[in-house]
Amino acid sequence: MTHASSELLYLKDFNPSGLIGVKQTLIMLPYRSNSTSSKQTFMGEYMASSTFTVGDYLAERLVQIGIRHHFVVPGDYNLILLDKLGGKLDLFGKPALIEVGCANELNCSMAAEGYARANGAAACVVTYSVGALSAFNGTGSAYAENLPLILISGSPNTNDAGQFHLLHHTLGTSDFTYQLEMAKKITCCAVAIDRASDAPRLIDRALHAALQAKKPAYIEIPTNLAGAPCMRPGPISAVLEPVPSNAAVLAATIGEAAAYLHGKQKIAILVGPKLRRAGPEAEEALLMLAEAMGCTVAVQPAAKGMFPEDHPQYTGVFWGQVSTLAADSIINWADAILCVGTVFTDYSTVGWTAMPSVPLMVAEMDHVTFPGSTFGRVRLCDFLGGLANQVDRNPTTMVEYHRLRPDPVLIHVAGENDALSRKEIQRQVQPMLDADTTLFVETGDSWFNGIQMKLPKGADFEIEMQWGHIGWSIPASFGYALSKPERKVITMVGDGSFQVTAQEVSQMVRWKLPIIIFLINNKGYTIEVEIHDGLYNRIKNWDYAALVQAFNSTDGNAASCRAETGGELATAIEMAKSHKDGPTLIECVIHQDDCSRELITWGHYVAAANARPPVQM
Ligand code: DPX
Numbered sequence: 184m185t186h187a188s189s190e191l192l193y194l195k196d197f198n199p200s201g202l203i204g205v206k207q208t209l210i211m212l213p214y215r216s217n218s219t220s221s222k223q224t225f226m227g228e229y230m231a232s233s234t235f236t237v238g239d240y241l242a243e244r245l246v247q248i249g250i251r252h253h254f255v256v257p258g259d260y261n262l263i264l265l266d267k268l269g270g271k272l273d274l275f276g277k278p279a280l281i282e283v284g285c286a287n288e289l290n291c292s293m294a295a296e297g298y299a300r301a302n303g304a305a306a307c308v309v310t311y312s313v314g315a316l317s318a319f320n321g322t323g324s325a326y327a328e329n330l331p332l333i334l335i336s337g338s339p340n341t342n343d344a345g346q347f348h349l350l351h352h353t354l355g356t357s358d359f360t361y362q363l364e365m366a367k368k369i370t371c372c373a374v375a376i377d378r379a380s381d382a383p384r385l386i387d388r389a390l391h392a393a394l395q396a397k398k399p400a401y402i403e404i405p406t407n408l409a410g411a412p413c414m415r416p417g418p419i420s421a422v423l424e425p426v427p428s429n430a431a432v433l434a435a436t437i438g439e440a441a442a443y444l445h446g447k448q449k450i451a452i453l454v455g456p457k458l459r460r461a462g463p464e465a466e467e468a469l470l471m472l473a474e475a476m477g478c479t480v481a482v483q484p485a486a487k488g489m490f491p492e493d494h495p496q497y498t499g500v501f502w503g504q505v506s507t508l509a510a511d512s513i514i515n516w517a518d519a520i521l522c523v524g525t526v527f528t529d530y531s532t533v534g535w536t537a538m539p540s541v542p543l544m545v546a547e548m549d550h551v552t553f554p555g556s557t558f559g560r561v562r563l564c565d566f567l568g569g570l571a572n573q574v575d576r577n578p579t580t581m582v583e584y585h586r587l588r589p590d591p592v593l594i595h596v597a598g599e600n601d602a603l604s605r606k607e608i609q610r611q612v613q614p615m616l617d618a619d620t621t622l623f624v625e626t627g628d629s630w631f632n633g634i635q636m637k638l639p640k641g642a643d644f645e646i647e648m649q650w651g652h653i654g655w656s657i658p659a660s661f662g663y664a665l666s667k668p669e670r671k672v673i674t675m676v677g678d679g680s681f682q683v684t685a686q687e688v689s690q691m692v693r694w695k696l697p698i699i700i701f702l703i704n705n706k707g708y709t710i711e712v713e714i715h716d717g718l719y720n721r722i723k724n725w726d727y728a729a730l731v732q733a734f735n736s737t738d739g740n741a742a743s744c745r746a747e748t749g750g751e752l753a754t755a756i757e758m759a760k761s762h763k764d765g766p767t768l769i770e771c772v773i774h775q776d777d778c779s780r781e782l783i784t785w786g787h788y789v790a791a792a793n794a795r796p797p798v799q800m
């Protein structure tokens with residue numbers, strides 16, 4: 184269906200007063216003509232129309248919550264909506280929402296997920312079922328990773344369900360509610376707009392819920408409602424304003440926490456991934472609190488970079504036997520652990536072998552739990568900041584850390600012609616990290632390699648450890664880089680993961696983003712090999728460098744090469760550093776069994792956790 188024909192459909196259905204007559208004639212013209220100029224006339228006239236529509240309402244609200252790009256795959260159920268979103272102009276007459284087309288809806292949702300990491304919120308716009316069901320995967324990621332991703336789906340014409348019509352892109356029944364029902368399970372708020380008059384209330388409800396909970400929301404807009412007349416929005420504070428801490432509960436929580444810590448000797452702080460989701464104020468408040476307490480600070484693997492690694496109180500990544508620095512010894516030595524935004528899973532606890540053994544005090548995004556009591560309606564930044572002013576200083580764990588801290592390891596420099604190894608890749612990537620870098624690490628040994636890296640002040644780290652979808656890092660780093668073009672984005676990804684979402688490199692080409700991709704080719708699913716091996720862990724090899732050149736076609740400017748020795752990698756890195764008008768992919772070929780010590784240990788314990796027999800047979 185073309186733009187014009189579906190627009191005509193809308194006019195027939197709604198026949199809104201004010202659009203009949205001259206406008207209708209104008210709109211019908213391009214429907215009969217295929218000429219580009221008449222289409223442009225149509226669009227120009229259309230955008231100049233003063234009728235404010237459901238699509239306009241959504242566009243306005245997305246802009247007001249800080250979204251500047253929306254990630255899309257078109258389909259006939261969402262075309263009018265895409266016109267409305269793309270037609271929203273800023274004060275200078277430029278698009279207020281920049282439309283970013285993706286190769287498929289899985290990638291589209293993952294690109295939006297990455298954008299939400301950088302921007303605080305994101306929008307992904309897809310068509311009904313064939314699009315949305317694929318986009319549910321990135322939406323699941325946003326739920327697991329605590330990101331407000333707004334999934335927006337076009338849907339059937341409102342008249343079809345009542346008329347028992349069978350429609351394309353559906354299950355072949357006249358029940359069109361199943362997608363909404365499915366969305367409810369993977370979002371914090373799912374709404375379907377059945378009447379234009381409900382749109383303002385439902386859109387605001389979904390956006391508010393997502394921003395509050397830091398979770399995805401779902402908005403379904405029927406194809407014949409996107410262009411339907413709609414009321415204009417009220418002040419955006421109704422959507423944006425956070426639920427404040429309850430003053431009495433906050434004071435009580437801070438008092439309880441100060442008293443609890445006062446009674447302990449060896450206190451450590453453990454930071455988890457939900458700290459960043461609570462906003463930059465929470466990260467700043469944590470720094471203040473840590474300095475006031477003077478104790479050690481370790482981070483969980485998915486929280487790497489959320490406490491500065493160059494800070495004297497930083498004691499490494501805590502995940503049991505695969506910890507860095509002396510994080511595990513200190514956490515095991517402590518008699519009180521203040522957990523901030525922590526998430527304990529089978530992965531982060533290394534198959535449940537690294538669950539701290541002392542009772543925990545856990546500060547969450549909106550409540551604080553002590554051994555024996557919970558205090559609700561306390562915002563994390565308020566709690567951390569308030570406690571910083573009342574807590575005692577107790578550097579006991581820091582004194583012990585100085586005794587335990589491992590000495591720097593001697594790093595072996597590979598010969599120029601030596602076959603490339605995992606350690607050599609790590610050694611050469613490390614000096615590329617600076618204050619402006621964001622390092623994306625993909626599920627696979629790239630997790631372990633990335634976690635071993637030292638982040639200089641200002642460097643950031645992105646990992647999708649809760650959802651763990653292989654292929655996430657390619658679209659996610661693309662989405663992230665669109666939001667933060669000033670950052671130097673480096674992505675470490677395995678060959679198996681790359682094969683899942685490789686098409687999105689072509690969007691990096693299209694948008695001329697200088698993302699540097701280290702593709703570690705160990706010819707298979709090595710992490711799975713370490714958990715449980717079988718022939719299914721071997722994959723078809725690709726010519727990755729040639730694939731990227733194919734994405735260039737006639738107008739792209741991506742660079743790509745294969746490195747098989749230390750010398751070739753050094754040359755490739757120099758080339759990548761100077762390549763600015765497109766991505767660079769460096770295929771790093773290593774031996775199939777060349778994986779990190781940490782992966783082998785972790786894989787062993789995760790396999791044991793997976794293999795626990797049922798408690799009841
Ligand atoms: C799978 C994983 O090549 O990395 O370093 O070789 O392990 P390594 P690769 O990217 O392979 C990844 C592979 C198959 N996990 O080892 S981690 C299961 C899995 C998953 N996500 C999806 N499907 C399967 N995590 C979407």
Ligand code: MG
Nearest residue numbers: 677678679707
């Ligand atoms: Mg691999």
